[in-house]
Amino acid sequence: MATALTYSEEELVLLLKQQSQDAFNYLYKNYAGVLYGVIRKVVTDEQTAQDVLQDVFVKVWNNIGQYSTEKGRIYTWMINIARNAAIDKLRSKGEIMKSKIQTGEDAVYNVQKGMKTEQATDTIGLKEAVAALKPEHQTIVSLAYFKGFTMDEIARTLEIPLGTVKTRMRAAMQSLREYYNSN
Amino acid sequence: MNIKEYIESGILEAYVLGALTEGERAAVEADMVMYPELVQEVAAIEAAMQSFAEANAEEPPAHMQQQIWNAIQQQAAPQSVPEPQSAKEEAKPQPKVVEFVPPAAPARPSWQRAAVWAAVAVSVLTNFMLLSQRNKTKEEIAQMTSQMDSLKASQQQVLAEYKKGRDMLVDTSMKTVVMRSMQPGKEMTGMMFWSKTTGESYLTIHAMPMPEKGKQYQLWVIQDGKPVSMGMIDNNLVANAGMMYKIPMQVKGGQAFAISLEKEGGNPTPTEVMAVGAI
Numbered sequence: 061m062a063t064a065l066t067y068s069e070e071e072l073v074l075l076l077k078q079q080s081q082d083a084f085n086y087l088y089k090n091y092a093g094v095l096y097g098v099i100r101k102v103v104t105d106e107q108t109a110q111d112v113l114q115d116v117f118v119k120v121w122n123n124i125g126q127y128s129t130e131k132g133r134i135y136t137w138m139i140n141i142a143r144n145a146a147i148d149k150l151r152s153k154g155e156i157m158k159s160k161i162q163t164g165e166d167a168v169y170n171v172q173k174g175m176k177t178e179q180a181t182d183t184i185g186l187k188e189a190v191a192a193l194k195p196e197h198q199t200i201v202s203l204a205y206f207k208g209f210t211m212d213e214i215a216r217t218l219e220i221p222l223g224t225v226k227t228r229m230r231a232a233m234q235s236l237r238e239y240y241n242s243n
Numbered sequence: 244m245n246i247k248e249y250i251e252s253g254i255l256e257a258y259v260l261g262a263l264t265e266g267e268r269a270a271v272e273a274d275m276v277m278y279p280e281l282v283q284e285v286a287a288i289e290a291a292m293q294s295f296a297e298a299n300a301e302e303p304p305a306h307m308q309q310q311i312w313n314a315i316q317q318q319a320a321p322q323s324v325p326e327p328q329s330a331k332e333e334a335k336p337q338p339k340v341v342e343f344v345p346p347a348a349p350a351r352p353s354w355q356r357a358a359v360w361a362a363v364a365v366s367v368l369t370n371f372m373l374l375s376q377r378n379k380t381k382e383e384i385a386q387m388t389s390q391m392d393s394l395k396a397s398q399q400q401v402l403a404e405y406k407k408g409r410d411m412l413v414d415t416s417m418k419t420v421v422m423r424s425m426q427p428g429k430e431m432t433g434m435m436f437w438s439k440t441t442g443e444s445y446l447t448i449h450a451m452p453m454p455e456k457g458k459q460y461q462l463w464v465i466q467d468g469k470p471v472s473m474g475m476i477d478n479n480l481v482a483n484a485g486m487m488y489k490i491p492m493q494v495k496g497g498q499a500f501a502i503s504l505e506k507e508g509g510n511p512t513p514t515e516v517m518a519v520g521a522i
Binding site for chain 2: 081084085088092093094096097098100101109110113114117118121122132133135136139140143144201204205208209210211212214225226227228229230232233236237240
């Protein structure tokens with residue numbers, strides 16, 4: 061099932077610049093799952109998520125000429141394209157307000173639930189890393205990374221000081237880093 | 244800049260998580276240019292988010308692969324492959340050359356040649372212009388970077404200044420003396436910060452009118468009923484209300500501070516007292 065070939069980041073970039081169907085197939089096989097996973101965290105509707113996934117691949121395909129390894133990892137670059145496209149879609153659909161209120165409530169709900177049981181946080185859909193992140197950390201990562209909230213918006217939604225948002229972000233990412241370094 | 248504090252503040256996490264405003268983002272990116280430690284830290288945070296994304300991967304429906312490839316093929320047809328910038332710049336003038344070579348050929352070769360040369364000249368000229376434009380942009384970037392450096396330096400200076408003021412205020416032996424207006428109807432105040440132990444003192448002026456030409460404010464300390472001059476107050480200080488000025492003279496004791504209006508250069512005794520504050 062697994063593809064026999066794997067490429068380094070540099071090789072992948074070169075391959076993509078050739079714009080062949082083989083290059084596309086390789087890209088799709090190796091990255092579609094991750095990108096789709098990111099998109100689905102942002103827009104829950106499956107059909108919309110699929111539309112976004114298509115836009116993202118087209119975008120990556122068209123912009124690979126402008127990408128250079130100096131700009132950071134191509135993986136991060138693609139994930140960010142996916143995340144931004146999904147968040148744009150969320151906003152353009154006018155769903156952002158609704159989603160903001162919902163996630164705000166969800167967040168509070170999850171925090172409360174999280175106090176009772178550690179497993180409760182799975183409702184945001186973070187299957188793994190549950191062990192790594194405290195509920196209030198998950199909420200903040202999720203609001204920022206998947207819903208496109210600024211720190212200010214997070215502070216207002218959760219009714220916590222801006223400084224707390226920042227320290228929680230730091231703490232959240234520290235525990236994620238630890239978790240992935242030891243696993 | 245304290246890199247450790249900067250990293251621990253959580254701003255880089257906010258950057259990677261996409262929670263910064265445009266302005267904040269740009270500031271972080273500018274800092275990254277100057278401090279490689281920040282780049283390293285950002286890469287580490289990004290790597291964690293990448294693992295996080297991988298852990299949450301979700302396979303899209305099987306038909307998507309073909310559907311997306313078709314979409315790519317369709318939109319690629321009229322647009323053709325995106326090429327690196329420089330190739331695109333060269334390509335622009337070329338269609339002119341092609342247009343001037345119809346099959347009518349052998350009739351007017353010199354005319355054709357002239358057209359080709361003209362097109363080539365346009366192409367070379369365009370490239371030249373683009374190149375010089377690019378150089379100009381580079382210069383502008385360099386200029387902005389140096390501007391940013393000097394901004395940073397002046398910011399550091401302000402910070403140091405501020406820290407000095409803070410340390411001073413925290414000093415418990417430091418006494419604050421507010422000098423109030425002695426002129427009815429005029430809101431004039433000055434403030435003295437005076438340390439009895441070290442004899443050091445600082446002055447700030449608030450809402451004092453600029454003295455008319457040929458006149459200047461003079462600072463006094465009243466010792467045993469007698470005014471002793473502490474020096475002339477620079478008009479700069481009057482103009483910049485709130486600025487703190489260190490008095491060169493050491494003061495070991497006294498009952499009051501006062502400010503008077505005198506002729507430029509000062510008088511041995513005060514003539515027109517403007518504000519007084521008892522110690």
